Amino acid sequence: MLLQGNDSSRWADPLRSNRSAPGGPGPEAVGGPGPEAVVVPAVFGLIFVVGVVGNCLVMVVIGKVRHLGARGGGGRRALSPTNVFVLNLSVADLSFLLCCVPLHATVYSLPEWLFGGFLCWFGHFFSSVSMLVSIFTLVAMSVDRYVAVVRSNKSACVRSRRNALAGLCVIWTLSLLCSVPVAQHHVLTNHPTAPNSTFCWENWAGASRRAYRVTVLLLGFLLPLLLISCCYARVLFHLHKKIKNMSKKSERSKAKTAQTVLLVVAAFTVCWMPHHIIVMWVEFGSFPLTDASFAFRIVSHCLSYGNSCVNPVLYAFLSENFRKACRQVFTCYLRSQPPPPPSGKVVRFRLDTFSTTHSTSNI
Numbered sequence: 001m002l003l004q005g006n007d008s009s010r011w012a013d014p015l016r017s018n019r020s021a022p023g024g025p026g027p028e029a030v031g032g033p034g035p036e037a038v039v040v041p042a043v044f045g046l047i048f049v050v051g052v053v054g055n056c057l058v059m060v061v062i063g064k065v066r067h068l069g070a071r072g073g074g075g076r077r078a079l080s081p082t083n084v085f086v087l088n089l090s091v092a093d094l095s096f097l098l099c100c101v102p103l104h105a106t107v108y109s110l111p112e113w114l115f116g117g118f119l120c121w122f123g124h125f126f127s128s129v130s131m132l133v134s135i136f137t138l139v140a141m142s143v144d145r146y147v148a149v150v151r152s153n154k155s156a157c158v159r160s161r162r163n164a165l166a167g168l169c170v171i172w173t174l175s176l177l178c179s180v181p182v183a184q185h186h187v188l189t190n191h192p193t194a195p196n197s198t199f200c201w202e203n204w205a206g207a208s209r210r211a212y213r214v215t216v217l218l219l220g221f222l223l224p225l226l227l228i229s230c231c232y233a234r235v236l237f238h239l240h241k242k243i244k245n246m247s248k249k250s251e252r253s254k255a256k257t258a259q260t261v262l263l264v265v266a267a268f269t270v271c272w273m274p275h276h277i278i279v280m281w282v283e284f285g286s287f288p289l290t291d292a293s294f295a296f297r298i299v300s301h302c303l304s305y306g307n308s309c310v311n312p313v314l315y316a317f318l319s320e321n322f323r324k325a326c327r328q329v330f331t332c333y334l335r336s337q338p339p340p341p342p343s344g345k346v347v348r349f350r351l352d353t354f355s356t357t358h359s360t361s362n363i
Contacts, residue, residue, distance in 0.1 A: 040298055041105040047305045051097045054312035055090040061322065062087055064329040081164035082144055086315055088168050089137045093308035096130035099123055101305055112197035117188050120200035125183035132175035132220055134308065138268065139224045140167050141315065142231035150238045178219060181212050210283050221276050228268060232261040264314055271307035274300035 062083060079087065103115070103123045113120060144164075148155050189201045202209075236258055278300055281287045316322045 036294075036298065037109050040108040043302060044101050044105040044305065047302060047309060048097055048101045051101075051305070051309040051312075052094060054309060054317075055094040055097070057326070058090045058312050058316045059087060059094075061316075061326050061329050079161060079164075081159045081161060082141065082148075084161060084164040084168065085137055085141045085144060088171070089134060089141070089311055089315060092130050092133035092137060093311050096127060096134060096308050097305065099130060100127040103127075104301065112194070113188065113200040114198075115200075120188055121183045121186040124186045124200075125179050128179035128182045129172075129175045131304075132178055133171055134311070135220055135224050135272075136171040136175060137168075138264075138311070139227050140171065142228040142264075146231040146234055149235045178216070181208075185209075213279050213283050217276050217280065221272050225265075225269060229265055232265060236261055260314070260318060267307065267310045267314060271303045271310065275304045 062079070100123075103119070106114070115123070144159060147158050151158070185202050185204050186200060187203050188198050189203070190198060204212075274296070278287070278297060287293060317326075
């Protein structure tokens, strides 16, 4: 398994679907692969296509809008801090889908690991890196929104492109460091029930695995969830006070903002909580080897992968300005000789959600 923790050799048989008890007969010995050998890769394939298309579209629109701005005479403008994070989120989610989903699908469809030692450790390592980068970027975006809305008097000096890029360096460095143990402990091995087959498996010693699992739970789920929830709660509280006695339009805007915030927090929780429940259950309990638990594991993988499909929707496509920019980009692209856009009109749109002003961020 590529999401660490769901494939502990302490409780699961590495043969194909991992449905047999440790040391017991593999699925080949009890009638061959089950329907999951076809169904699971098909579901993963759907998630893969939707996520890749969505994240690529976000990156294309951001890049093309800057290009249209240059043609319009305004020159290419620097990405706003929020859009720097949006672009990084799309890169991380796309990397996660490209590295994690195809390799993980083979666990259910192939009888053994066929991709060699390098992809065994590097595939798991980079999947962990991109997963953590995506999560840490969501935290950075929530802090960015908090500063922009609640601490607007300090926004100009704090929310600079330079600081955003420095934040990305911290995010990637921390993710790389946190993922080093994943690379160190994934090796090629065999199994007593299939001595002639090769499997990519984890090999941990002593209590180091439990310590690492708890660390990932804290840094990769509980702390991010707490920070995201606190930042957006403060944003909602600030907006409630600021526009309490304003127009109906402002009230509708506040309600829409509240709905978006709830969607962001709920999506993060629903997508990642099942995975971490299984990880902790395996390490500190007795995870049952049943059809129901096997299905729960598959669902947890689908949800965690699905987070990379949901992020483009929550952070880009829910923005009316982004949708307008998307239409402008593809309208110009479909024309054989598109006219130069009026300076400053096409290139202006913002992905900065949860704002109380009508100002725009140039890309």
